[in-house]
Amino acid sequence: MDGEIVEALFRREFGRVVSTLTRIFGPRHLALAEDVAQDALIKALQLWPHRGVPANPAAWLILVARNLALDSLRREASLAAKADEIARALSPAATTPEVIDDQLAMMFLCCHPEIPRDGGIALTLKTVCGFGTGEIARAFLIQETAAAQRIVRAKKLIRERDLRFELPDHALPAERLDAVLETLYLMFNEGYASGGDQLLRRDLCEEAIRLARLTAGHAATRAPECDALLALFLLQSAREPARVDERGDLFLLRDQDRSRWDEARIAEGIVRLGRSASGDRLTRYHLEAGIAAEHAAAPDFASTNWVSIAEQYERLHELNPSPVVALNRAVALAQAQGAAVGLRELEKIELHPALERYHLLPAAMGALWREMGDAAAAERYFKRALACECSAPERRHLERQLAELTGAGVPGGKAAKQ
Amino acid sequence: MNQYLLILRNDPAVFHQMSPQQIQQVFAKYAAWRMRMQEAGRLVGGNKLEDSTGRVLTAGPSSGMRITDGPFAESKEVIGGYFMVTADSYEDAVELCRDCAHLEYGAVEVRRVEKI
Numbered sequence: 126m127d128g129e130i131v132e133a134l135f136r137r138e139f140g141r142v143v144s145t146l147t148r149i150f151g152p153r154h155l156a157l158a159e160d161v162a163q164d165a166l167i168k169a170l171q172l173w174p175h176r177g178v179p180a181n182p183a184a185w186l187i188l189v190a191r192n193l194a195l196d197s198l199r200r201e202a203s204l205a206a207k208a209d210e211i212a213r214a215l216s217p218a219a220t221t222p223e224v225i226d227d228q229l230a231m232m233f234l235c236c237h238p239e240i241p242r243d244g245g246i247a248l249t250l251k252t253v254c255g256f257g258t259g260e261i262a263r264a265f266l267i268q269e270t271a272a273a274q275r276i277v278r279a280k281k282l283i284r285e286r287d288l289r290f291e292l293p294d295h296a297l298p299a300e301r302l303d304a305v306l307e308t309l310y311l312m313f314n315e316g317y318a319s320g321g322d323q324l325l326r327r328d329l330c331e332e333a334i335r336l337a338r339l340t341a342g343h344a345a346t347r348a349p350e351c352d353a354l355l356a357l358f359l360l361q362s363a364r365e366p367a368r369v370d371e372r373g374d375l376f377l378l379r380d381q382d383r384s385r386w387d388e389a390r391i392a393e394g395i396v397r398l399g400r401s402a403s404g405d406r407l408t409r410y411h412l413e414a415g416i417a418a419e420h421a422a423a424p425d426f427a428s429t430n431w432v433s434i435a436e437q438y439e440r441l442h443e444l445n446p447s448p449v450v451a452l453n454r455a456v457a458l459a460q461a462q463g464a465a466v467g468l469r470e471l472e473k474i475e476l477h478p479a480l481e482r483y484h485l486l487p488a489a490m491g492a493l494w495r496e497m498g499d500a501a502a503a504e505r506y507f508k509r510a511l512a513c514e515c516s517a518p519e520r521r522h523l524e525r526q527l528a529e530l531t532g533a534g535v536p537g538g539k540a541a542k543q
Numbered sequence: 544m545n546q547y548l549l550i551l552r553n554d555p556a557v558f559h560q561m562s563p564q565q566i567q568q569v570f571a572k573y574a575a576w577r578m579r580m581q582e583a584g585r586l587v588g589g590n591k592l593e594d595s596t597g598r599v600l601t602a603g604p605s606s607g608m609r610i611t612d613g614p615f616a617e618s619k620e621v622i623g624g625y626f627m628v629t630a631d632s633y634e635d636a637v638e639l640c641r642d643c644a645h646l647e648y649g650a651v652e653v654r655r656v657e658k659i
Contacts, residue, residue, distance in 0.1 A: 127574070135567040166566045167558040171591045171623060174573045174644070257562020 127178040133328070135166050136255030138183055141224055142190045142215065143252045144231035149194075149210050152234060152283050152290050154201070159252065161197060165190040184217035191215035228253055229339050229346060230292045235279065236305045237288050244279035246308050251276055254332045263322055264315055264329055292345045305340060306354050306410065309333045313358050323373070327365070334358045341397070349404035352397045353411040359394035360417035363387040374517045379426040391421045412441040431460035448477040456489050464496040484513035488523055500530050546587060546656040547636040549626040553649025554619050555594065561648070573644035580628065585639060589626035623649065627656075 139162045146158035165186050179185040194211045198204050214223065235248040243265075250256040256264075262272035282288070293301075316329030337358055341351035367385035368375055376382075398414050415437045423429035438454030451474050459467020471490050480486045491506030507527045511520065561569070580586040595615060603609035614621065630636035636653050645651055 127578075130567065130571065130574075133564070133567075135563040135570075139563040163559060163563075166563055170558065170566050170570050170573070173570060174577055175589050175591055175624065175626075177577075178574060255563040257565060260562055260564065 128180045128182050130178060130182050133255075134182060135169075135186075138186045138190075139163070139166060139255035140228060140231075140253045142187070143255075144227035145214050145219075145224070146190075146194055146211075147231055147234070147252070148227050148290050149207050149214060150204055152288060154204070155252070155280055155283065157197060157201065161190055161193045164193050168193075181217070187215055187217050187219075225339055225343065226292060228336075229343055230290050232308075232336060232340075233292065233301060233305060233346075234283065234288060234290050236301075236308045237283075238300055238304045239286055239288065240279050240282050241275075242304075242308065242311065244275040244282070245304070246311055247272055247275040248279040249308060249336075250312070250329075250332070253336070256328075256332075260325060264325055266321065292343070294345060297346055297348075302340075302346065302348060302350070305346075306350060309337050309340075309354060309358075310410070312336075313361075317361060323369070330358070330362050330365075334362065349401045350406060350408045350410055351401075353401035353408060353414050356394045356397035356401060357410055357414035357417055359390045359397065360414060360421050363390035363394065363421060370518070372517070377518055377522060378420065380518075383425065386421065394418065394421065407440070407444075409441060409444050412437045412444070416441075429460070431457050435461045448474050448479045449483070452480065452483075452486055452489070456485075459489070459493055464493040468493045468497070482513050484510045484515040484519065484523075486510075487513070488515075488519070491523075492526060495526065495530060504530055544629045544631060545658060547628050547630050547633075548654045548656060549589075549628060549636075549640065549643075550622055550652035550654065551624045551626070551645050551649060552620050552652060553623055553645070555621055555623075557648045569644050569647045572642070572647065576643050580639065585628045585630065587627040587629060589624065591624040592622060594621070594623075620650075 142162035142165065143155075143158045146161055147155050150158055168189050169182070169186060173179070191211060194215060195208055198208055198211075213219070231253050232249055235252060236245045240248070247261050247265075250261050250264075251258065258273050258276065259269050261276075262269040265272065310333075313330055313333035316326045316331075316333060318326065334355070337351065337355040340346045341348075341355050363386050364378075364381060366387060367381040367383065370376055394414070395418060398411075398418050401411055401414065416434050419430045419434050419437075435454060435457035438450060438457050442450045442454055452471070455467050455470035455474070458470055468490065471486065471493070474480060475486065475490070487506040487510040491503045491510060494500075494506060495503035504527065507523050507530075510523050511527075515523070558566070577586070597613055597615070599611045599613050601609045628636065628639060630639060633653065633655065636655070640646070640651050640653065643651060
């Protein structure tokens with residue numbers, strides 16, 4: 126009977142073939158590696174309708190890729206000596222550690238500090254994760270030509286600078302690891318954002334998690350900050366089942382049905398967070414994961430440990446003094462120490478140009494003024510928030526608070542990042 | 544019931560524009576179509592034809608044969624393969640092709656095998 130095709134099989138095998146062939150051919154021949162991988166998938170599309178799905182589709186793809194790679198050696202004289210290596214490495218029996226090593230090394234190549242970050246993400250998604258250029262463009266809300274250009278430039282830099290494909294056997298320089306972690310962080314955040322193709326965004330998050338796991342699990346690349354990053358991904362993505370309502374809009378964190386949160390993910394996230402406490406580097410990932418852990422541990426919004434969250438935002442602000450971090454810190458302080466304290470902090474950043482169109486600032490101030498009993502100020506701020514771009518659930522939440530101002534509304538609604 | 548030949552034509556370049564995920568999705572559609580055809584007992588046979596090889600033969604000078612290589616992938620459209628199916632009529636054969644995944648990237652030419 127026909128074999129089973131698991132989800133994302135073709136993407137996975139594409140990434141595996143490209144990574145292994147880039148090692149064997151060398152990074153200068155990355156385009157050839159991609160061609161071989163793509164041709165193997167095309168063969169499947171053309172042959173399987175006539176022959177049926179093979180019993181082991183992944184093995185079939187690897188064997189066909191091997192044959193195509195061996196064929197390509199005839200056209201590329203400089204690679205003729207690689208035949209044995211190809212035959213051994215592209216075999217269904219090739220062991221998992223080798224396969225993982227190749228993908229990790231490929232990722233480190235794509236995330237080389239000499240490659241601009243957006244090119245590195247695009248190239249990682251294309252070569253290690255098997256996303257198409259169109260899919261990458263949609264994920265980042267750019268034109269397909271722009272995505273293609275980022276990839277072309279990244280490949281050009283690899284050739285021109287003769288960048289290496291290797292996992293170091295001595296300690297990895299922090300700069301190299303940081304580049305990879307930053308890339309994965311950006312990848313996950315893009316996937317975690319709302320709007321557009323939800324399935325594609327979910328796939329982005331899952332790929333970021335998969336690669337973070339590989340990085341955290343490998344002797345050459347593991348580090349406490351890898352565990353911190355993975356913890357952050359797990360704890361945030363655990364909320365996914367509760368994030369979206371029937372309309373496809375996001376639920377605010379305060380409104381999410383926490384019984385839907387993925388407990389297994391939260392449990393693993395907490396374990397990873399624990400492991401990340403070793404070592405002497407405190408990174409933004411540690412703090413963001415710590416904050417996510419506080420949310421995960423709280424039965425509801427009101428009984429969250431806001432004191433701890435505010436402290437962690439304080440330290441995060443020291444590492445990364447962005448106005449958004451200051452805003453989140455102020456909101457947490459308001460929860461922990463009361464509206465007056467929160468307002469004082471928010472007034473310090475109220476006029477920051479980066480926050481001009483950011484609805485969460487006036488939304489937070491409106492809610493706090495309402496709590497202080499100043500309905501006129503609250504109304505002013507809610508209206509200012511509504512004038513900014515905000516999502517439908519945020520809009521509804523603001524309108525509800527505005528309406529309650531005119532009645533005898535119960536105080537206690539503060540918009541918070543979900 | 545007659546036999547109908549489904550000639551599968553496409554631009555060979557089209558596959559290189561598809562992402563791995565798209566290829567898998569199109570294939571899933573193809574697999575479902577193939578299963579339906581088999582379960583209905585309509586699929587007689589079929590094959591993929593080799594890319595980029597072929598010969599074109601015509602009568603040559605002095606009762607010989609003119610042989611040229613081709614037709615080739617430089618052409619915008621090649622015959623990638625074929626299916627032989629059974630159907631009651633052209634309408635029936637066309638209906639069988641309605642959800643054939645080949646249409647996602649190419650054209651299907653339907654020709655009835657002549658019965659004497």
